[in-house]
Amino acid sequence: MKIAVLGTGKVGSALGEKLASAGHHVIYGSRTPSGATETVSHRDAVESADVVVTAIPGTDVITTLETIGADILDNKVVLDPSAAFTPQMTMAYPGDSVAQQVQARFPRARVVKTLNTMNFTIMVDPMKSLVQATVFVSGDDSDGKNLVRGLLKDLGWPEGSILDLGGVETALATEHAAPLFFATLMALQTPKFNFTVSQ
Ligand SMILES: NC(=O)c1ccc[n+]([C@@H]2O[C@H](COP(=O)([O-])OP(=O)(O)OC[C@H]3O[C@@H](n4cnc5c(N)ncnc54)[C@H](OP(=O)(O)O)[C@@H]3O)[C@@H](O)[C@H]2O)c1
Numbered sequence: 551m552k553i554a555v556l557g558t559g560k561v562g563s564a565l566g567e568k569l570a571s572a573g574h575h576v577i578y579g580s581r582t583p584s585g586a587t588e589t590v591s592h593r594d595a596v597e598s599a600d601v602v603v604t605a606i607p608g609t610d611v612i613t614t615l616e617t618i619g620a621d622i623l624d625n626k627v628v629l630d631p632s633a634a635f636t637p638q639m640t641m642a643y644p645g646d647s648v649a650q651q652v653q654a655r656f657p658r659a660r661v662v663k664t665l666n667t668m669n670f671t672i673m674v675d676p677m678k679s680l681v682q683a684t685v686f687v688s689g690d691d692s693d694g695k696n697l698v699r700g701l702l703k704d705l706g707w708p709e710g711s712i713l714d715l716g717g718v719e720t721a722l723a724t725e726h727a728a729p730l731f732f733a734t735l736m737a738l739q740t741p742k743f744n745f746t747v748s749q
Contacts, residue, residue, distance in 0.1 A: 551701075554579050554599035556592055556614060560670045561631055562605035565705070568674040572704035593618045601627045601697065602659075608634025608648040608725075612655055623659040627694045628652060629701065630721075631665040631673070633728050641726060649688060649721035660694030662687060663721035664702065667731060669741035674705050676744065683707070684747045687714045688721040713747055 555566040556579040570576040577588045579595030596602050596618050604611045611632055615623060630649050634642035643651070649663035664687045665673045676683040685707050689695045695714060702712055715723065727745070735741055 551575070551601060551697075552577070552599045553601045553603060553701075554595035555603045555605055556580075556595065557603075557605035558589065559605065561665075561673065562603065564670045564674045565603055565605060565631070565665075568705050569701065574701075574704070593622065596622055596626070599626065601629055601701070604628060604630045604632050604648075604652075606632065608632035609642050611648050612651055615652065615656060615659075620656050620658070623656050626659055627691075627697050628656070628659050628661045629665075629698055630661060630663050633666055633725060635728070639732075641728065643725075645722075647718075647721040647725040649718050649725070653690060653718045660689065660691035661718055662689035662691070662694050662698040663718065663724060664688070664698055667724050667727050668744045669735075671742065672744050676706055676711065677708070678706075679742045680744055680746075682746045682748065683711050683744045684713050685711055686720075686724045687712060688716065688718055688724065690718045 552575045553569055554577050555562045558578050558580050566576045577595045579592035580589050583590050632648050634648050636642050649661050653661040685702055687695055699712055
């Protein structure tokens with residue numbers, strides 16, 4: 551599968567490397583394409599991709615996608631692991647989520663929120679650090695969610711650890727788990743943990 555990873559920071563690099571090692575063709579979109587292999591402009595990265603990963607600050611996702619152009623995003627799966635904070639590190643969109651905003655602004659894109667409730671090291675190798683783990687998935691498009699399920703398995707998530715919460719409106723719940731994430735990080739003094747749902 552051809553995957554455009556927007557953002558070359560911690561999340562983009564970790565996801566890109568693991569997905570490439572699983573056999574996917576990963577192209578990195580950057581604000582400053584370096585000329586290095588597979589690092590191109592956002593638009594060039596997305597143009598021929600099947601999946602777009604928004605590994606950039608949540609408050610910049612809409613403007614970045616708008617610059618790329620709505621027509622280019624038609625039918626593409628947008629895998630959104632972002633979180634949106636104010637400069638004071640409070641939630642940027644109270645009562646709303648990045649994923650809902652993206653889906654509303656780009657109705658023909660297939661937005662799937664996932665991987666946003668954990669540190670980037672856990673995203674790509676959950677079972678190395680954890681005995682049990684849960685990764686949440688939110689989105690309106692069932693084909694898009696199935697495609698993302700496949701990518702999550704490539705990242706190391708067992709089928710039973712993937713919890714589909716329902717439509718894109720449920721992304722609000724996971725995006726707003728960020729304060730719980732940071733409080734837990736402070737309490738444990740390590741990012742190597744994850745929230746697990748058990749029944
Ligand atoms: N780090 C984590 O463990 C973690 C966990 C869960 C969720 N997240 C979320 O995942 C996203 C990426 O996090 P990260 O830790 O990878 O951040 P990061 O290391 O700071 O990297 C973010 C990348 O986004 C791009 N970027 C920065 N400012 C931008 C702007 N104004 N417009 C467009 N692109 C911009 C940059 O890539 P270029 O310079 O190549 O453009 C940058 O390297 C964020 O939304 C974050 O909240 C992070």
